[in-house]
Amino acid sequence: MKPLLITVSLLSLMTAASFAQSDPPVEQPMATDSTMVASTPSITPPAPVSSLEAKDSPDDHGHSITLSWEPSADDGAGAATVTSYVIYHSTSPEGPFDSVGSAISGATTFTHSSAKESDAAGFLADYVDRYYRIDAVTADQTIRTPSSVVGPVQSSGQWYNDGRTPVAVAVAFFGLLSLFFLKRAKAGADLYVRPLGGIEAVDEAIGRATEMGKPILYVLGLGTASDISTIASFTILGRVAKRVAEYQTHLIVPCYDPIVMAVAQETVKAAYMDAGRPDDYKEDMVYFLTNSQFGYVGAVNGIMLRQLPATNVYMGKFYAESLLLAETGALAGSIQISGTDEVAQIPFFVVACDYTLIGEELYAASAYLGREPLLLGSLKAQDYAKAAVIICALLGALALNIAAASNATWGLTFKEFFKVTN
Amino acid sequence: MSRLAIIVTICVVVLFLGSWIFKALQAQDAGVDHYLLRGFLVTCSAFLTLAILSFLYKDNPIYKFAEHLYVGISAGYWMSQGFWSTIVGNLIPRLSQSLSGFFKQPYNAGEWMGGFFYTNWVFYVPVIFGVLLLMRLSSKYGWISRWALAFIVGTTAGLQFIRYMRSDFIEQISSTFVPLLVDWQGIGHFFSNLSLSATGQLVAMVSNWIIFLGVLCGLIYFFFSKEHTGLFGKASRFGIWILMVTFGASFGYTVMGRVSLLVGRITFLFRDWLGITS
Amino acid sequence: MKRQIPLVLVLIFGLFMVIQYFIPHESSEWIYEYLLDWITIIGVFALVLGIWSLFKVNYDKISQRKPDRGYSLVLLISLFATMFFGFFAKVDGSWGLHFSTADGLQSYMYRHAYEYIIRPIQSTIFSLLAFFIASAAYRAFRARNVLASLLLAAALIVMLRFNPYLGPLGDYISEAANWLLNVPNLAAKRAIVIGIGLGMVATALKVILGIERSYMGKG
Known part of the structure; x- marks a missing residue:
């Protein structure tokens, strides 16, 4: 067997070599659907693309095939310069092949895909054998050389997205860290948190409102119940409402979103029950205004000037209205405490409010106000995660700089660990 | 009056x-x-x-x-x-072919998945949740509305959890890796081109150090479980300074945009209403 | 029933949303899209709650003869008039339900309400910001501490960056302003964003695990 095999391969090699010396042969098209051969013998058609491969696109929902190839030898050079590649597709190796798109010269990949709805244009069903061919096309569209046909290949959806592994690691890391500290908190460990200006001010401000016999205005911002900052704000509202109930001050909570209103009603009602004053809770403390940003601002500004609240608390998501609200409140002479995670709005609150919880402090505030061990536990987890970020940043910068100084590329490998693709 | x-x-x-x-x-x-x-x-x-x-x-x-x-x-x-x-x-x-006809909307017939599950069935669920939510209006069964709230809050909490884990955590870490050293080509080269907008080596290096230390100190400012004293306190102090400078810059940046809004309104009054200018 | 079912719902849907992120398969994507559709649809049902609340608060003001009841009446009339024109319109000479077409709702009145009432008020309130930002800057001026001064100095540098009257000094200022916006700004924003990310992630986790339940009336 063996000698025979060697002879055959030698023979074929020799034939190939002799072909290579003569003019490159024009590959005969496998399909009959289009004319791909140069009609005039005076112009040499370009070399075809080589190493054409078709694969199911990775980490996706299916309905997509990725093609890759080595450009034609005449790409960007040669007598018959290739200006584009036209991609042909068929469900049978014999054709007919249909054009499904093109790539400019120099390109080496193409994705043939469709939406996942079965009535979408050019729908690509999964688990169907597909065949591809690429034509190297010159400026004169008729002068082109097809590649050999590749296939069969099938598209399919994956059940795990490899490119997102760093996120999975982060979820596991943070989840375990949180669980660890929650457990410690439950076991009664003494968890220290440093005092935070804005938080101390909340109690003070409620006291002042009581003394003056004026209401407290709590603004939840423009967030919906889908925004985590609004959820954090509900917790703070709960604490504020409880104090308000204890001091028997009046609370005003105008809302921008009806679901936020529903939740805020539940929160305030429960706070009054907790404080042992369920009868003091009134339906009209928490009410809806309008779903329009500036309509809401106009109405809340009106409340500030007419009911003259002693304290305005802004917690949650805010956009351009932050300054309109906070300035009106400041002009009306109220004590103002704010907190938001909208980075662009923090400066306005900082300028116009007495205390501002910046970014993460908003999320920490609920733990501070409640002093509940479980909430404090999760604050510890946040701090350790920040420490991890700092360590990673130090290590990463170190690796990058040492590697750069020694002209090595491994410094970038560390960066790859954190790279989320797709 | x-x-x-x-x-x-x-x-x-x-x-x-x-x-x-x-x-x-x-x-x-x-x-x-x-x-x-x-x-x-x-x-x-x-x-x-x-x-x-x-x-x-x-x-x-x-x-x-x-x-x-x-x-x-x-x-x-x-x-x-x-x-x-x-x-x-x-x-x-x-949900209904006759109702969509009445509202002049194209009916979406849905499809049977695997022969046992009709895709349009899933649209009855939000209706049910919506009705549960409206139960708030009843004082006796109001608590049922919490089911709908729980659905919304749970779904979005999961969504945001994973979204921010990626965009605000993982992807931010690797962007703090910046070059802190320079490719030494002599002292003259190092001190050349000192303008802030140029890419002289000294300016670039100092800027990168500020970015790097600024991020670290900013994070230290947000540490809750440690007293901000000593070296830690100094770092935190530097962190809040950087934050304040940023807030100022961002404040100044917005001013011009706001003034142009006002110009727009005044133009309306004078041109479109009074017709004084054109 | 009252407490357990909501917690179970939160846990199931919260975990699903986390897990689906790692599953690119279309079955997971379909469910994800349906869930988002559901939230939008439930949101519209919630609007009924909002309108009811708005109605009740203002109706009470009127029936209790509160001093500002006239304005409440204005509010209720405009609310119901807009809703009426939002559903009914004079189409082809007779009154009836009007329908949504490719260019939006057909109702003439409804579109005018937007064009001539909502839009001018909206942009005027927005433009008030120009005055408010000035008074806020003045407030920052008066604050005499290191932090406020830093803020003000940075604000001034950035505000003066396009000022043509400053001559050669203007070039330095605009360079400094660009540096401020590119360097310290980047550092601070990144620190804030990482902090916010962690705060959000921690809060969301507490919600999913049922530790944080203020949203259903238990802090």
Whole structure:
């Protein structure tokens, strides 16, 4: 067997070599659907693309095939310069092949895909054998050389997205860290948190409102119940409402979103029950205004000037209205405490409010106000995660700089660990 | 009503009527259909603009009127908008062929998945949740609405958890890896091109150090479980300085944009309403 | 029933949303899209709650003869008038339900309400910001501590960056302003964003695990 095999391969090699010396042969098209051969013998058609491969696109929902190839030898050079590649597709190796798109010269990949709805244009069903061919096309569209046909290949959806592994690691890391500290908190460990200006001010401000016999205005911002900052704000509202109930001050909570209103009603009602004053809770403390940003601002500004609240608390998501609200409140002479995670709005609150919880402090505030061990536990987890970020940043910068100084590329490998693709 | 209030009211009414007539005549000359209505509407928008601007002086009945009008109209507007776009546009075509015919919407027949599951069935779920939510209006069964709230809060908490884990945590870590050293090519090269906007080596290096230390110290400022004293306190102090400089820069950056908004409104008053400038 | 079912719902849907992120398969994507649709649809049902609340608060003001009841009446009339025109319109000479077409709702009145009332008021309130930002800057001026001064100095540098009257000094200022916006700004924003990310992630986790339940009336 063996000698025979060697002879055959030698023979074929020799034939190939002799072909290579003569003019490159024009590959005969496998399909009959289009004319791909140069009609005039005076112009040499370009070399075809080589190493054409078709694969199911990775980490996706299916309905997509990725093609890759080595450009034609005449790409960007040669007598018959290739200006584009036209991609042909068929469900049978014999054709007919249909054009499904093109790539400019120099390109080496193409994705043939469709939406996942079965009535979408050019729908690509999964688990169907597909065949591809690429034509190297010159400026004169008729002068082109097809590649050999590749296939069969099938598209399919994956059940795990490899490119997102760093996120999975982060979820596991943070989840375990949180669980660890929650457990410690439950076991009664003494968890220290440093005092935070804005938080101390909340109690003070409620006291002042009581003394003056004026209401407290709590603004939840423009967030919906889908925004985590609004959820954090509900917790703070709960604490504020409880104090308000204890001091028997009046609370005003105008809302921008009806679901936020529903939740805020539940929160305030429960706070009054907790404080042992369920009868003091009134339906009209928490009410809806309008779903329009500036309509809401106009109405809340009106409340500030007419009911003259002693304290305005802004917690949650805010956009351009932050300054309109906070300035009106400041002009009306109220004590103002704010907190938001909208980075662009923090400066306005900082300028116009007495205390501002910046970014993460908003999320920490609920733990501070409640002093509940479980909430404090999760604050510890946040701090350790920040420490991890700092360590990673130090290590990463170190690796990058040492590697750069020694002209090595491994410094970038560390960066790859954190790279989320797709 | 005080005398002043009566005078002001009369003035406002007279001005309004005057503007209405004037704008209507103008529209008639221009050959606009419904010129009376057009004159009324343009006058309305001008008066409402002035009413809102009057808030700058102090709270007053005209502002109050505009504010209440606006709250009512915008709430009604978004209500109808939600009904037509979501209920009629998205829900009804999935639930009933005759109803979608009535609302002139194309019926979406859905499909059977695997022969046992009809895709349109899933659209009954939000209806059920929606009805549960409306149970809030009943004092006895109000607690049931929490099921709907729990669904919304749970779904979005999961969504945001994973979204921010990626964008605000993982992806931010690797961007703090910046080159802190320079490729040494002699002292002259190092100190050349000292302008802040240029890419001289010294400037680039100092900037990168500020970015790097700024991020670290900023994070240290947000540490809750350690007293900010000693070296840690100094780092935290530097962190809050960087934050404040940033807030200032961001504040200054917004000013110009806000002024142009005001210019836009003033242009409306003078050009579109009074026709003074063109 | 009252407490357990909501917690179970939160846990199930919260975990699903986390897990689906790692599953690119279309079955997971379908469910994800349906869930988002559901939230939008439930949101419209919630609008009924909002309108009811708005109605009740203002109706009470009127029936209790509160001093500002006239304005409440204005609010209710405009609310119901807009809703009426949002559903009914004079189409082809007769009144009836009006329908949504490719260019939006047909109702003439409804579109005018937007064009001539909502839009001018909206942009005027927005433009008030120009005055408010000035008074806020003045407030920052008066604050005499290190932090406020830093803020003000940075604000001034950035505000003066396009000022043509400063001559050669203007070039330095605009260079400094660009540096401020590119360097310290980047550092601070990144620190804030990482902090916010962690705060959000921690809060969301507490919600999913049922530790944080203020949203259903238990802090």
